[in-house]
Amino acid sequence: MEREAVDRRPVWLWGAAFFVGMFGAGLMARALQFGTVASMAVMVPPMLLLIPFRRATERAQGACGSLSPATRRYNRRAMAWSFAYMVLLFVAIAGAKAGANGALLWLLAVLPALPILYLLWAMARYLVEETDEYLRMRVVTAALWATGLLLGLATLWGFLETFRLVPHVAGWAAIPVWAIGLGLGSAFVRWRER
The missing domain is CATH 1.10.287 (Helix Hairpins)
Incomplete structure (x- = not known):
């Protein structure tokens, strides 16, 4: 211990x-x-x-x-999406500030979302590749906690926003909230196992 x-x-x-x-x-x-x-x-x-x-x-x-080997692969994929997200986000912001418009602006707006889609694929791939049912269930449980946190906060904030009590939050904020929830969910799963 x-x-x-x-x-x-x-x-x-x-x-x-x-x-x-x-x-x-x-x-x-x-x-x-x-x-x-x-x-x-x-x-x-x-x-x-x-x-x-x-x-x-x-x-x-x-x-x-x-x-497990599946966990190692997932960790590396998660690193790849994290760095790709940062790079593509800054490319999009720089391009928009430089005055991009039309189809180029649409492309720039979509770029930061591509690594997020890769993350979703990486998580699904992990669940397919992980042969240890216990480890798979730990990740699923943490993901459910993250999803519950995101849905709860989004609902609460949405009602507060409807009544003009808080400012609008862009939809892209969902992934950082979910990621924080995933970390908290993982910590909770480990704590519960002790």
């Missing part, structure tokens, strides 16, 4: 560093009114924290016997 706590500590530290880094960099870029290129540069270091975060996660999964 003590070994598990020691092995998971770096996961929480790297996860917290990534979370604080991303929000901190975003808030700093907005507060200091950085341009597109400067905003991109500020967001790169927190994104690089995903690399040690993934490694620490895999070490912790290996230490408790829950690191």
